[in-house]
Amino acid sequence: MKSFVEYNADTDFPIQNLPYGVFTTPKNVDKHIGVAIGEWILDLNVISHLFNGPLLKDKQYVFKEDKLNSFMGLTKPHWTEARNTIQNLLDVSNNTLQNDKELRHKALVKQSEVQMHLPAEIGDYTDFYSSIHHATNVGIMFRSKENALMPNWKYIPVGYHGRSSSIVVSGTPVRRPYGQTLPVEGAEPFFGPCRLMDFELEMGCFVGGPPTALGERVTARHAGDRIFGFVLMNDWSARDIQKWEYVPLGPFTAKNLGTSISPWVVTVDALLPHLVDNFPQDPPPFPYLKHEDRFNFDIKLEVDLKPEKSSVVSTICRSNYKYMYWTVKQQLAQQTVTGCNVRPGDLLGSGTISGETADSYGSMLELAWKGTKPIRLVNGEERKFLQDGDTVTLRGYCLGQDGVRIGFGKCEGKLMPATPFEE
Secondary structure (H helix, E strand, O other), X not given: OOEOOOOOOOOOOOOOOOOEEEEEEOOEEEEEEEEEEOOEEEEOOOOHHHOOOOOOOOOHHHHHOOOOHHHHOOOHHHHHHHHHHHHHHHEOOOHHHHOOHHXXXXXXXXXXXXXXXXXXXXXXXXXXXXXXXXXHHHHHHHOOOOOOOOOOOOOOOOEEEXXXXXXXXXXXXXXXXXXXXXXXXXXOOEEEEOOOEEOEEEEEEEEOXXXXXXXXXXXXXXXXXXXXXXXXXXXXXXXXXXHHHOXXXXXXXOOOOOEEEOOOEEEHHHHHHHEEOOOOOOOOOOHHHOOOOOOEEOOEEEEEEEOOOOOOOEEEEEEEHHHEOOOHHHHHHHHHOOOOOOOOOOEEEOOOOOOOOHHHOOEHHHHOOOOOOOEEOOOOOEEOOOOOOOEEEEEEEEEOOOOOEEEEEEEEEEEEOOOOXXX
């Protein structure tokens, strides 16, 4: 398949990808839904009338809205029909859009000229803790190698309810928070700026399908119909604040200061060629968490760090989504096993994704091993944790044997100094 829209071979957004996003232009402040193709965006608002397939001909309004929630709220067959329609319209052999000069001019917008926004209204956000290497590393640091994993970890996908109001799109600065910490064990706590600021390499998954009713469950076997697509996620973390506050109820203000996501939602259909075996699970999960099909993906992940007063970028982490112990199907099944209702646009965070080797750890906490092994940047600086002015950039992509790259773009954020606290 070849697109009439030309792009470089190494683009994140070939015709085999077609991720969804929401954007505005300098000439139009109204938010439009678009699809990335090379360096361009196909404005679905402009071509909504061309979605004339059997499922979407009466649903064209979803492409004229200012967020993806209504489209996400349709069914998996609707999403597949939309993808097929877009691919056909962009195909070099199709003249519908290619030869309509006026429509093509309106429908194709340069990515460099737009502002991206959150792709959906995120009603609820759950962050999981599903990378076994990350959980083991943290357990070793704070407990012992013999007791690294808590007794429940291999039985349930552990998670907590996050703060959806502080989820921001890539490019939004995040500010170092104030909070209570305990710098010296056994002493009185301290109130002031976070000293141990961290990033967390994660991926987010948008829930789709019609809303479920309170009391309705979604088992892992049926969860695939409700997985709309994935984004990169940096769940910024104030480690010292978290250490003081997380007992007995878990993270709170250490996590609600900001969570960055990439603007483009890569669909499951685009990722299917990159399926890999699920991570081996022992003991076997309970029946409601079981699914026999593969739902893990070979997504290569990278984290770059650039200090404020340097033009030199250091890649400090190379990991992979395939290291996830619990699949996103199992995460959704765990969230709804009680009958918790879900809505289109809800977001599930993977939890920090760490691999098997020291350079694949998905946080500064692990990379610098609790501050005991500072990492050296390309420009000669060292880091134990993030410093003010540091820009953290997450990237992710799948690479096929044919060289086609299915990418996520980037998830970027700059850490700003703490705002002085006025008594």
